[in-house]
Amino acid sequence: MERSQPVIVGGGIAGLAAALALARAGCPSRVLEQAASFEEIGAGLQLGPNGMRALDALGLTEIITPKLVAPRAIEIRDGLTGRLLTAVPLGDAVLQRFGAPYRVVHRADLLGALLAAARQEPLISLETGSPVAAIAPEQGSARVTLRNGSTLTAPAVIGADGVRSAVRVALIGDGDPVYANHTLYRALILRRKAPPVATDDLVTLWLCPGGHVVHYPVSGGERVNIVAAFDSHWHEPGWAAHGSKRALLTAFGAVVPELRAVLDGTDRWLKWAAVDRLPAQRWGVGAVTLIGDAAHPVLPYLAQGASMALEDAVVLGRKLAAGRDFASAFRAYEAERQPRTARMQSQCRQVGRAYHARGPVRLVRNAMLRLMRPAQSYARMAWIYDWA
Secondary structure, three states: OEEOOOEEEOOOHHHHHHHHHHHHOOOOEEEEOOOOOOOOOOOEEEEOHHHHHHHHHOOOHHHHHHHOEOOOEEEEEEOOOOOEEEEEEOOHHHHHHHOOOOEEEEHHHHHHHHHHHHHOOOOEEEEOOOOEEEEEEEOOEEEEEEOOOOEEEEOOEEEOOOOOOHHHHHHOOOOOOEEEEEEEEEEEEEHHHOOHHHOOOEEEEEEEOOEEEEEEEEHHHOEEEEEEEEEOOOOOOOOOEEEOHHHHHHHHOOOOHHHHHHHOOOOOEEEEEEEEOOOOOOOOEOOEEEOHHHOOOOOHHHOOHHHHHHHHHHHHHHHHHOOOOHHHHHHHHHHHHHHHHHHHHHHHHHHHHHHOOOHHHHHHHHHHHHHOOHHHHHHHHHHHHOOO
16 A cells, blocks of 8 residues: 555546646646556647636646647538638637637647646656556545556545546446437648648638538648548447548538548548536545546537636646645535536537538528627637636
8 A cells, every 4th residue: 555645547638737737736746647658649629718828827838839820710611502601700809808819739739738847847746557447535535546456545536537537437426428429530631731721720610411520720730630520320439440531421421522622631530439428416525526528528519628627727726726625625626617517518519419400400500600790709608718
C-alpha cells in the first residue's frame, strides 16, 4: 500500500488541465494514464471565447498560440444546393463582444501544449502505463487499485478517464454511455492538397438530410480538419476504427460538387460512434469527483467538449485555491458546474437533430438561418461564450 498526493485518473485534455489547475492553486498531483504514452490523437477542436479564456487562466496562451488558427467566420451552407444560409463573423466582432477570440486547433496540438506545460511543472507527476481498475472512497481519502493489482491511497481522486470512466462506475454506476445513432468520420489532409472550398480561413458547416460536414484549417494552418457525421445505427466503442470512404459517400448521396470534393479528398478516414449520457445528479462522494467527459460527455455539435473540460479544471482549481478541503472543494465545484454542463448536454442533442433535419423541417431550419443576423447568433451563444 502506497500513500501519495492527489491522483488524477486519465491523461487527456481534462486530466492534464486539472493537474495544471491544481498546480496553479499550489496543490501537487499524480496523473495516471492507462496508455503507454500520452496519445495525441483525435479530430480538430473549436475554442470559443470561453475556451480561450480558460486556456489563459491555465497559463497556456503563449505555448498554444503558434498552433492556433483564427478563422474569420463560420459559414453554414446547404449541402444539397450549396447555398449560403448564414455567416457569423469570428474576428474582431467576437473579440469586442465577448472579450476573447475564437480559435480552432487540432486536438493533438492542444494536448501537446498541456503536456509540455505539465512536464515543466514540478508539482505534477506524470505516469503512463497505469490503468486503473477500481476506486474506493474512504473517510478522508480514496483507495485506487491498478489493473496490475497494486494499490495506493490518495487524499483525493479526480476521474478524468473519459466517457467510459472507471471512476464513474465506482461512484455512480449508471451503465454504459448512450449512443446517439450518429457515426462520425474524421480526416486530416494537407491544406495545399485540399479542394479549394476547404482552403480558406473559415469554419464551414454543410447541412444535409441525415448528416452534416464541418471543415477548417488546423496545425497553424498547415492542414485541414474534416469531420462528417451521419445517421447510422453502427455501435462500437473506440475512437479510431477504419472508416469506409464508400460508405461515407453513400451516406451523403447527391451533395453539391464542392462538398463531394471535400468528402472525396482523402481515402484515410477514421470513424467513431457518437455517445453521450444523461446528466448525472452527482459527480462524486467524499474526496472523489469527476471532470470532463467522465462527468458530462456531450455530443460534438456545439464544439464545446474540450472547452467544458478546460472550464471544469479552472473552476476546480479556484475552489481549491480558496483553501477548502478536498471534499468541500469538490462539492462546490460540482454545484457550480452541473447546471451549465447539463444544459450543454441537452443543447448539443437538439443541435444534432437540427443539423440532420429532413423534409419540411429542413426547409424551415434553412429559412430561419437565412434570416439570422450576426448579432442574433452572438445572442444565442452568449450563455456559452460569456463564461469567465
